[in-house]
Amino acid sequence: MGFSDLLNEVGGFGRFQVIQVTLLSIPGLLMASQNLLNNFTAGVPGHHCRIPNVTIALNVSRNTLLHAFIPLDSTQTLAKCARFTETQWHLISDEVRNTTQPQTEGCTDGWTYDTTEFISSIVSEWDLVCTLRPLKQMSQTIYMGGVLTGAIIFGGLSDRFGRKALLIWSYFQLAALGTFTALSPSFVVYCILRFLTGMSVSGVILNAVSLKVEWIPTKTRTLVGTISSFFFTFGQMLLAGVAYSLRDWRKIQLAVCLPFFIFFSYSWWFSESARWLVLNGRSKEALKHLHRAARMNGKPEMTEKITVEVLESHMQKELQSSRSIYTAFDLMKTPTMRKISLCLMVVWFSTSFAYYGLAMDLQKFGVNIYLMQLIFGAVDFPAKLVALLMLSFLGRRLTQGLCLLVSASIIFSNIFVPSEMQITRTTLAVLGKGFTSASFTCVYLFTGELYPTVIRQTGMGLVSTMSRIGSMAAPAVLILDEILPALPNIVYGGSAVIAGLIAFLLPETLNIPLPDTIEDVEERWTNINHSNQEQMQSDSVDLQDIKHPGECSDVLPPTIITERNT
Structure with a gap:
């Protein structure tokens, strides 16, 4: 017990x-x-470089205004880590744009973050x-x-x-x-x-x-x-x-x-x-x-x-x-x-x-x-x-x-x-x-x-x-x-x-009492493995008995070691 x-x-x-x-x-x-x-x-909230506080007489939304300060990335959305070195006012209109690529720089003045998904995160707080x-x-x-x-x-x-x-x-x-x-x-x-x-x-x-x-x-x-x-x-x-x-x-x-x-x-x-x-x-x-x-x-x-x-x-x-x-x-x-x-x-x-x-x-x-x-x-x-x-x-x-x-x-x-x-x-x-x-x-x-x-x-x-x-x-x-x-x-x-x-190499523990000592573990799983091997040997002997009943009449089945309940 x-x-x-x-x-x-x-x-x-x-x-x-x-x-x-x-x-x-x-x-x-x-x-x-x-x-x-x-x-x-x-x-990580949506973000872009912080732009200067500017007041213009143009009747445009802030998102449109951003095009004058922030370039587009490869997916044609506002870049997250760059801004124009010089403001590109012409980009806020629908007129034909210059083919030359304006010079850009990093977000030296910090970032502006979208608060729709996250009001605040460690990303927005510490940039x-x-x-x-x-x-x-x-x-x-x-x-x-x-x-x-x-x-x-x-x-x-x-x-x-x-x-x-x-x-x-x-x-x-x-x-x-x-x-x-x-x-x-x-x-x-x-x-x-x-x-x-x-x-x-x-x-x-x-x-x-x-x-x-x-x-x-x-x-x-x-x-x-x-x-x-x-x-x-x-x-x-x-x-x-x-x-x-x-x-x-x-x-x-x-x-x-x-x-x-x-x-x-x-x-x-x-x-x-x-x-x-x-x-x-x-x-x-x-x-x-x-x-x-x-x-x-x-x-x-x-x-x-x-x-x-x-x-x-x-x-x-x-x-x-x-x-x-x-x-x-x-x-x-x-x-x-x-x-x-x-x-x-x-x-x-x-x-x-x-x-x-x-x-x-x-x-x-x-x-x-x-x-x-x-x-x-x-x-x-x-x-x-x-x-x-x-x-x-x-x-x-x-x-x-x-x-x-x-x-x-x-x-x-x-x-x-x-x-x-x-x-x-x-x-x-x-x-x-x-x-x-x-x-x-x-x-x-x-x-x-x-x-x-x-x-x-x-x-x-x-x-x-x-x-x-x-x-x-x-x-x-x-x-x-x-x-x-x-x-x-x-x-x-x-x-x-x-x-x-x-x-699949681990031993099965379903309905088996918890082991308390290392000796329990060694004895329990080693005995189970030996029992399986001996059972296989016993089955092999039985098969030989069936094929040659006269040759193995003195063979006794091997003793199967059973697990001790703990």
Whole structure:
């Protein structure tokens, strides 16, 4: 018997689990906003060089007047980064224009921005256009760098100091620094605060996932994990509504960060992972949380039956293993752990790489950015429902691989769609994003089930690091379209294909109890592999018996090693 049996004895997935999972999932409504915020706070409004304040007696509109100051670009629209050195008054009339090209210069007096789509953004506030345009993408890369750093730092710290403590701190850090970001006096300060906010985002995600998984019975993990991901999906749609209503980057920033003070205020109610407490020599505290769960689940009689001795007897092997101090190096020391870690690193990188490659530059689709964000969020619902069915009936491994391969096929198909067919291209991009989102849903659940309790957060931190490297690399790949327009899609799709194939190398975890130690992982998956091999050998012997019954009469079938329930 193991800890999973104790969870079933105190009510399984009862009222306690429902409340804890719900309170942990609600912040997910705004976690999507943190990652996709740059689409709106760093939106690029229409702009052109600022022109002098002139008064003329001509009865012409301002748009017509602009032709005397601003040249036309190759698409016959007003240039965004140049103006005439001398005013070309003759260009505001319909008369025949001179064939000579007037001399132009940069926007030395600044820019004028269209406020129709964005009242204010960091682009218009700090003039991140023309030669400074790369700074817009750099701000998102810096934020993702913070998320990466947070994954490394908070992953290891939570295995040492607990999930709850690090989650509480992450809520506070996100709320405080996110609010200060809205008050940034300069672009440099903005980037620094966004980096620190990104660190806290990792702390929230990693610890919330572990607190959910480690309190949920085996049979309900799939359903709960998928439903929890819907909060993130709905959050994408909520972001579109908030951004459309406010349209000012400072107000949007406040709107998605201030609520974390509320999450911080109720996070003290959470129960620390009882698994983690036992494995860190704090069995009495773990027992209090188990008794609390039993009472809330309507099983008060279990508070007398489950004692410290009973709890530790259920986790005797895990306690013996927990005397060791684990680091990230332990993820690579043993064969099975090494295989799992390397495969997950590729899957996480490619999933994030393709996801943010599709989701981070919505203006490129030529559709209203608020509507595009709403559509991108809405498509996740059917995609994740499909993933839920697949996870429940096909298992984690097959679902993970198929989601990545289907996403890759959609990305590749977009290469052959002409640029004029914008609706078709947008539809395919939305579908591709839906399947990468489903892949995210699966990989979060899959990873939590593959890594053992003693090093689960360290493992989550490692693979999350690869995810953030993927999200940082995704915007940079878009530059390749200057070489070949199809090249970004080839890179995104190729990465998803490789990861989809590698996902099939991972062991299946459907309806299997969570491992608590590295020894559990090695014993469980090694035994399963040996059992499969021996079963194949047994089948081979049986076939020989059928062909030559007299030759193998003394052969006994090999013993099949069965998995020990933990």
